[in-house]
Amino acid sequence: MDDRVLSETVTITGDGGAQLEAYSATPLDRTPRGGVVVIHHMPGYDKATKEMVRRFAAEGYNAVCPNLYTREAPGAAPDDAAATARSLGGVPDERLVGDVAGAAAYLRGLENSNGRVGVIGHCSGGRQAFLSGCSLDLQAAVDCYGAFVTEAVPEGLPLRVGPIGHLAKDLSCPLLGLFGEEDKHPSPEAVAELERLLTEAGKEFEFHTFAGAGHAFFAVDRPSYRPDAATEGWKLTLDFFARNLA
Template sequence: MTDTITARTVTIGSRDGTDIEAYLATADDAGRRGGVVVIHHMPGYDRSTKEITRRFAELGYDAICPNLYWRQAPGAEPSDAAAAVRAQGGVDDSQLLDDVAGAAAYLRGQEWSNGKVGVIGYCSGGRQSVLAACHLDLDAAVDCYGALVVGTPPPESNRPNLVTDLPSLGCPLLGLFGNEDRSPTPALVDELDQRLDDLGKPHEFHRYDGAGHGFFSPDRPSYSVSAANDGWERIETFYGTHLS
């Protein structure tokens, strides 16, 4: 842990050649260290996501959150940007992979990088974290209640599930889920757990009674103190194992 961090807005290059905005938080005087790519939730590149990014710096990592909505709404307020992107059908999976790849390369290019990078996402970002772990060179991935990893997408969704991607999962996966969540439901978490077992993919899942979707968000009624505190401890231990 460190209480000396530096945080700022930077410009990074996406893998597709586009320059996008990102929020970078670095741990000062922490020595050689790993990095964490934070994938923001559907409400966007907002204050709460930046707080999460800074928390990883406090834990001793370099952390970066790419603004996935930069192309569609550069400089817009998070809620306005999120609305604009939803109206256009959301972030395309190929763009997500390009942006996370660019963010991971940026972290590995930092002076103190040990070459290891993890990814974490919440809500829609949870699915995107799993997607990234199936297609990019990453060392650890965390899925916080991501929906549409398995199961049948609803008719209004333009995103497929990731069943055909899971055989390519290339790093250990930590999953954190609420047993009161409706998306993903406990049954879908069971299905994902079983599929990963069948594929021989290293993973660990933790589930919380009384917690629903968004239990990590302190600014929402769904916040669960006990689930969030335990979840942060699980994340710290998991990244300490795979990124140190």
């Protein structure tokens, strides 16, 4: 079996026809396979996120992560780009949907695509993964501790986004949610509210909450990292995508 993977910076077409920097990783064999759009977290288009893209390729998926801050800070270091984006209130929801749509189109246009695309995001990207699943034709969505889906942004935080829980009725695909029991954004109460909305809407979803974990438990380079929760989270994610993107 050919296990070679090509990882490279590419250009994709995002919302409004904008040309966006993106990081792509694809297996080199011609076997038809699903694709994964990786939505980076608030700290930006960084090394940790690119490593996730490469891992999905190593696991057999085409994967791409659009740099959502390309417009505000082209060519800037991740920390500087993130600071610029924060100062502007974050990525507008409508634009995010258009950018993810462009990333999904890029994946579906690859020669070895089977046409099925999922999305995953962590932190702000988790919220945006849910938003994408409710706004686009996708086959799977993974929300990793996405904040402010059902609750408002507290005063003092720079984000200018509102709750989007009311979009649960529009979810187009199965949803996997991975959360920390000790997280404050989203809190267990906020997760329970999203679960209620999805249940009332009759949507297919599964949520897992990890004891002893707070926000960003996947982040290997932070004190918040929880190896057991992250390992199980990866296992659940790969099983979920195997069931929905194959």
